[in-house]
Each structure stands twice: as structure tokens, then as C-alpha cells.
Amino acid sequence: MAKTNSEITEIYKSFDIWRRRGTHTLVRYRCFEDCSTGRFCVQSADFYRQPVTIEQIQSLEKQFIELLTDESPFERSEAFASIEEAIRNHDEVFA
Numbered sequence: 001m002a003k004t005n006s007e008i009t010e011i012y013k014s015f016d017i018w019r020r021r022g023t024h025t026l027v028r029y030r031c032f033e034d035c036s037t038g039r040f041c042v043q044s045a046d047f048y049r050q051p052v053t054i055e056q057i058q059s060l061e062k063q064f065i066e067l068l069t070d071e072s073p074f075e076r077s078e079a080f081a082s083i084e085e086a087i088r089n090h091d092e093v094f095a
Contacts (some may be wrong), residue, residue: 010072011035017087024050029087030064032073039079042090043067 017029028046033039044067046060067076080086 010074012073017083028060029090031083031086033083034074034079037079039074039081040083040086041073041077041079042086043073043076045090045094 011034013033013035015031015033017031019027019029021027026048028048030043030046032041032043034041044064046064048056067073077086078089080089
């Protein structure tokens with residue numbers, strides 16, 4: 001029997017990893033840990049360049065929630081044993 005939306009009980013911990021690229025660019029990796037497996041993935045990476053605006057921040061937050069609402073971050077990306085592997089994979093896929 002297929003599970004309904006109310007029966008899905010996936011639990012994740014979300015966290016951000018920041019990387020400086022050059023002197024005027026920051027990358028914010030939107031990361032998850034699957035609490036049942038301890039594996040990691042990167043859902044998306046946000047790029048910030050000067051000048052940073054409130055509209056840009058709000059748009060990126062909205063996109064983060066929309067992506068998470070649409071599907072599991074672990075369906076969108078592979079799961080890895082370390083966050084470093086997950087970031088490396090994300091960078092390679094989206095290079």
C-alpha cells in the first residue's frame with residue numbers, strides 16, 4: 001500500500017556551509033543530513049555578490065522552501081557519507 005503525504009516521516013537536519021569565492025562573492029550551500037541514515041546532500045547553492053539586496057535574500061529563501069516542498073533533497077541529489085563529498089559532488093554537477 002502506498003504511503004499518503006501524512007504518513008511520510010522523513011526527518012532532516014538543515015544547515016548552511018559558506019565558501020568565499022574571490023573577494024566579492026559568497027556561496028551558501030543549503031545542506032541536509034538525513035537523521036535516519038546520517039548521510040548528507042546539498043539541495044542548492046546560493047551566490048551572493050555585492051551589493052546584496054533584501055529582495056535577493058527573500059527570493060533565495062523562497063526558492064529554498066519551494067525546492068524542499070516539491071521533493072526530498074535526497075531525491076534531488078545523491079546522499080554522501082560526508083558533507084565535503086556532497087559539496088564536491090554539487091560543485092562538479094553544476095560547474
